[in-house]
Amino acid sequence: DGGITQSPKYLFRKEGQNVTLSCEQNLNHDAMYWYRQDPGQGLRLIYYSQIVNDFQKGDIAEGYSVSREKKESFPLTVTSAQKNPTAFYLCASSIVFSSGSRYEQYFGPGTRLTVT
């Protein structure tokens, strides 16, 4: 799990409630990412951030929001607008090279969110 922590490991919420998932890293990585994992669908990118106070939408950003107020932290809020929020959520981080490219991503242990 490297130096990335996600909490909590399991999270239960009722439909219609917003919920925030925590991600903290002590790897001094510039870039951070949120992925969603569903059975048989691999990992899909929700949001990513290359620098503090800046972030970009990934492939499935609808119904999610993020903030990046500190380099170490990249919390994800699953809003009530997300139609199918039950999933395994993974946070990752990577170095950003001077060219702007970023490669090796290191993942946290994940948070399993169940919404009923």
Added chain:
Amino acid sequence: QQQVKQSPQSLIVQKGGISIINCAYENTAFDYFPWYQQFPGKGPALLIAIRPDVSEKKEGRFTISFNKSAKQFSLHIMDSQPGDSATYFCAASGSSGTASKLTFGTGTRLQVTL
């Protein structure tokens, strides 16, 4: 353009055998191809990665073979062990633009039997 296609979806191999997982990509801007290993309930862990300037990279029992002209790459696990039972994901990314995001295959669930 952004897809990475992975096969097979699941694989059963006897202990000591060779496990082979294949991936194909379309975007010629991709220049980094990692493989991740994931155990149930855990986050994926980077296993091995290759760049297209070499055709093969080996780390212990794990080897990536890369065919640039065919836009394919594969993971070979030699002398497969029960502890290798996990889900394996291939991925690809490039250095700029939309290709700079890591695009994952759909995963292969490997089971190594005794």
